[in-house]
Amino acid sequence: MEVAATADSNSIASRPVPQHLQALERANRVRLARAALKRSIASGEISITKVITECPWQTETMTLSELLRSQSRWGRTRTRKLLASVGLSENKRLETLTERQRMLLVSQLRPH
Secondary structure, three states: OHHHHHHHHHHHHOOOOOHHHHHHHHHHHHHHHHHHHHHHHHHOOOOHHHHHHHOOHHHOOOEHHHHHOOOOOOOHHHHHHHHHHHOOOOOOEHHHOOHHHHHHHHHHHOOO
């Protein structure tokens, strides 16, 4: 009887994890990593210009609006004005920016 129980438990352990559970696990990892990154940006530990130029894995699908608003004292209005001045959409994803768009955005964010 123990042999049957062991064989049964081995077959459960060797089953692949369902795709929807893998997706949930990845989404949770991304969510937690983004939250930590946003806290670092808000506290000034990490420069937003560095995040824009390097585009870490957790920010690839993040919108520009969400990223910019993670800065201290940056709300919806300030974010909209900046993005409108450089001709970018609030809903544009960080990973889809061209090199020229990245440099344009970074130049607007650096203090003059």
